[in-house]
Amino acid sequence: MKEILSTKNTTIKEFKKLHKKKYREEKQQYIIEGFHLIEEAVRAGAKIEWILFNQRGQSEWSVWLDQQPDELLIYVSEEVLLSLSELPTPQGMVAIVNMPDDEKNIEFSGGWLLLDNVQDPGNVGTMIRTADAAGLAGVILGEGTSDIYSTKVLRAMQGSNYHLPVIRKPLADIIDSFKREQIPVFGTELNAEAVSYQKIGHNRDYALIMGNEGQGVAAEFLEKTDQNIYIPIKGTAESLNVAIAAGILMYHLEQ
C-alpha cells in the first residue's frame, strides 16, 4: 500500500487537476468523494484507478478496505485528503476513476432520455438519477449539456451513472437513429401548442427530449420528433423546473 503525506506530492497535484473539466477530458479520469459513492462504483464494476483514504477513512471502513486490491490503495494525510475534496464536509475517502468507454453501441429498446443543452449540473445529475429510478434504458447527453464528472453532478446522480449507460452524442444523429428503428421520439415544449402528456399512453420503447432551462428544446430537434408534449400548468407558476418536468414525464411514460 502506498502512502502520501504531502500536498506537494506531484501525484496529488495531478489528481487535484481532475476538478477541472479540461483536465478530466484529457486524462479520461475523474474524482469521486465519500464512501457511499465509491462503494457503489466498485460494486458496479467501474474502472477504479486509486482509492485514497485518511486515518478516519481507514478506521471507519477498514473491513471494506481490506477487501480491495492492495495496489489501488493510497493512505494519505488529513491535509492531502482535504486538498482533494470539494465537499463542504469532506469524508475520509476519495477515488480516482477511469471514464467508461463511450464507444459502446446503443441498444434501441426501452426508454431513453435525451438532454439538449441542459446546463445546471444539479438538474443533469437529478435527471440521470430519476431515469435510473424510473427504469429507463439510458441517457444521451446532447450538445451543450453539462459534463457529468463534476462534483455537483456526481453528487446529484448518486451513482446512477454506474447503473445505466450515459452517453455523449450529437442529438440530431441519435434522433434519426430512433426514427429509423420506428421508436417514437417525444419532444417537450413549454407551451400549450403541444399535446398534454396525459394524452400520451405508456410506451415500451421511446425517446424523450428535455431541453435547456431557459430556452427549452432547440427548434431543430422539435421539428424532427414524432410528437411534442407539454405538462399543463394549473396555477400561476410560469413553468416547471426541467428536472421536475422530466420526472413527471418519465414516470408517466414508464408506468
Add this chain to the structure above:
Amino acid sequence: MKEILSTKNTTIKEFKKLHKKKYREEKQQYIIEGFHLIEEAVRAGAKIEWILFNQRGQSEWSVWLDQQPDELLIYVSEEVLLSLSELPTPQGMVAIVNMPDDEKNIEFSGGWLLLDNVQDPGNVGTMIRTADAAGLAGVILGEGTSDIYSTKVLRAMQGSNYHLPVIRKPLADIIDSFKREQIPVFGTELNAEAVSYQKIGHNRDYALIMGNEGQGVAAEFLEKTDQNIYIPIKGTAESLNVAIAAGILMYHLEQ
C-alpha cells in the same frame, strides 16, 4: 427619490444583514434580487418596503420604475448594489420586502403540501414552485424545514410564494385539523411497505406530506396519516430526490 452612494451608509448596512436568517426574522423583512422576481412581487401585491436600483437598472427598467411610488425608490451606486447582492451575476435591482402576516386562516380545501424537516433550500423552493404549477391550494412548512427567504429558496421558488399561501405551522396540529375536516392525509415512505401512489385515485382535497432528504417523514406523522404511499423504483437507484418525488405525486393527485 432617495439616493445612497456609499456602502458605509447605515441603512445599507441594515439591509445587508437581511441575508442572515436571524435578522430577517427579527425585522420580518427579506431581500429579493433581479427584475423578474421584483416585478412578480409587485404584481402579486407583496408589501414592498424599498426598491434599490443602480444606473443599469434605471436604464433597463425606466418605464416600470416610473410606475412605482416615488417614496419606495432608492438610487444606489454600483458598489452599494454589489454589496447587497448574493447572485453570481448581480442584476441592477434589489428590493426589501415585508414578510406576509402568517396569522391568516388556512382554507381546508384543495391540495396541500406539508413539508417535514426538508432541509435543502433548492428542494424547498422547487417544491413550492411545483405546488403552484400543479394547482395546489398551499404549502405548510413544518418543523425543521428550511427558511424560505434565503436567496437560494427565493430563486428556486421563482415568485410562487406570491401565488399561493406558504405558512409555517407545527405539522402534528395541522394533520389533526385536516383529519377533523375529513380530508385524506397521505404520508410518503421510502419503502414498499406503503401503497404504490398509482393505486391512489385523484383527489379534490388532500394533504401530502414530504419528508427529510435522508430520513423521510418522521414516524410520528406517518402514524397519523390515512394512507402512506410510495413511488416504485424500477431501476437500481436507491431513491428519488424528494423534490422529484413531490412533483410526480402532486401531478398524480391533481390530475
